[in-house]
Amino acid sequence: MLKTSPQMQVFGIVGKDTSYSLSPVLHNAMFRHSGYGGTYVALPARDEATLRGLLAACRGGAVRGLNITVPWKESAAALVDFLDPTARSCGAVNTVVCRENGLWGYNTDGNGFCRSLVEESGMILEGARVVILGAGGAARGIVHALLQNAVHSVLVYNRSPEKARRLAHDAADARVSAVSELPSMEGSIVVNTTSAGMKDDRTQLFSAQQLKGAAYFYDIVYAPARTIHMEISWKANVPCCNGKGMLLWQALIAFELFTGFKCPVSAVRRALDEAAANKWFAE
Template structure:
């Protein structure tokens, strides 16, 4: 990888960030496009995120940024303006430089839906979905599914207040029926068993020693179980889902597609998705 002292700098904000494959993917895209730039991870605590964002405004060679767990919702109030998608979701995963001002965008929903369609031939319209988690990724996935015509969206979260708040947000913004439940809610098992799609948006599974993010006995043959975690490729949830005859998907496709959209927002160019995919495969290997 070659770059000069005038290189554009692209950053990834998160905590943690060491597991992320975005640097490998985006640096491959920059190199394939012949862009003088470098993408680096920047681990930052939530309390320090406002300072980190403010530093971007004075960085003349700032090229753009991604935002990952747990900062996506906080980032939405730290930028100057929001795209329609980011405003409808209330979370930001992509920051674009606009003449010293910061534009907050969200490519997660589009990336997620594209991966569903292209990799699983799955269309959400008329089908019930369960979302595990209630953070920034859950907001993007929930709104994306609602706008794609999902019949009902059930948000399941350890903290029921956050689940209910997100469900109310989805209902208000999209008009699609959404329900927020806690992990110990007696209605939860039946909702999971009867869903067509279950998506884990939590960080449970990042460590190989993590248990499944939900009781595996609730998983039914034929349902699609999607874990947004992409490293490891097979989380405990996906392993248990496979044993029970479920269709399974990891988060690598969503990572690729949301990253390609972010690259286009930053540079005005469509990236080489093949170069990005090859970099992801090599990084995992």
């Protein structure tokens, strides 16, 4: 059982598998830097009943805020009391904040992704063609942010076509289309929003030949640092990056929602770099 002082506020990351998550490293670094009396822990939730219990702990004041990861982002959107406009539009929540009037759900994934993509690649999003692999909670946040950044088009491919069609329908924007087969990636920014390739998983969503000619590949997976899809990208001579940048930027936004404090990027990036000694994150 977690022991804290009466002044210590508890926050955490909730997901089916939180063993790989660097969120505790980042948020605890921000607590230390800001002097805020908080601690951030991993809270595995193997079923929705556990998720509901953790949200109940928020309502009871035992936990002050949560980040939500795979596969509970869409479930969390249905379970909180209020949604901010972004979370409502994309139908997925990755940040829950306990406020006096109830639990508020936010989505910082999309803004974190776009900030990271521009920083890593130097690309301009306005007018870009994007291929999204996956149609879960992360994809929903990313698609919403891409539309806000005036991309030309977004093609969504998912192994379950119905889920891709539902995302495209919910986006309610003619620029978003669901496709039933892996589309041409020529000239497109390609984004893996699934957990394929995480940790020891060697699932391949595409081949080097299929990726050839893409403008850029972004894998939101960051454990391991060199993912199977990044290896394929190098073979195809397509520039690429993993999801550590997205993790960093969405965490900075979430921390401000949790505490009201803005933390310098340098402090968080330093903690992220130090955590790279772990076998899952080493370059």
